[in-house]
Amino acid sequence: MTGPAARAARPTTAATARDPHADLRDAVGRWFGDTARDLPWRAPDRTPWGVLVSEVMLQQTPVVRVEPAWRAWMERWPEPADLAAASTADVLRAWGRLGYPRRALRLQECARTIVARHDGVVPLGEEALRALPGVGEYTAAAVTAFAHAQRAVVVDTNVRRVLARAVGGVALPAPSYTAAERATAAAVAPTDDAGAVLWAAASMELGALVCTARSPRCGACPVRDACAWRRAGRPGDEHAARRRTQAWAGTDRQVRGRVMAALREAPGPVAGDTVRAVWHDAAQLDRCVASLVEDGLVEQVGGRYRLPD
DNA sequence: AAGGCGGGGCT
DNA sequence: AGCCCAGCCTT
Structure with a gap:
């Protein structure tokens, strides 16, 4: 989903009167068309399997560390059948220091399931995807949108933050994903395939590059004038006292x-x-x-x- | 709803 | 020394 496709899908503002989120989507979509990063799992020659591998690697591991690992991985095991046949020891070594090595184990189980039950092809549909080991609500939605170009409501930590601010008017979302957030995300997501795919990629990218957790670059934000949080004067995080990062040393x-x-x-x-x-x-x-x-x-x-x- | 589960880089 | 990162799974 790089420039041309994003620009081709640029929506009009005709629906504004009926849809209160149309301006938000349009502005973010235009911004994405101009500034999207050139990531390999977004390239035109990407495969559904490559998208799935990228999504699993990106579960709690930043893009900059995933990119080289993903390239090496896809060169070595370009299809599910290749990973399914690999030695698990080799898989865990290739996973290296990405963290949470159980993900590597589940990704190989995933490959074996795809070979055994789906003829070696990444299945269509969020229900079938969620039945795969290591694939939860987010990953099933992301693969549906980015690999299969079908509508899905894709909500990761970036999208949660963008919606919390732009729509909810608060600094950060609650510690755990709530039903209210899921409803908001579903209401904001376009109903058509191309629009939903664009919004998913664009809202995630906005959260990753501009609407960041630590120091948001509101001056460079395409929706700065419509953002409920900015208009409220950027109030502080109401959940700050309850956030407790897990200790690391000695655990x-x-x-x-x-x-x-x-x-x-x-x-x-x-x-x-x-x-x-x-x-x-x-x-x-x-x-x-x-x-x-x-x-x-x-x-x-x-x-x-x-x-x- | 909460807690376990890696690791590195930035503030 | 925290805080954060394209989450998933179990309890």
């Missing part, structure tokens, strides 16, 4: 990450003593290794540990 997540890093770097099985050396607290380490085995990310063979085949 099981950090320990699991260290174990996975050690196994990724090794060509084969790793001695138990070597694994234990990555963390000082033996009880915590044992608990984390056990949870990794439970998750299917690690295998124990005798007294040694390795990534699964």
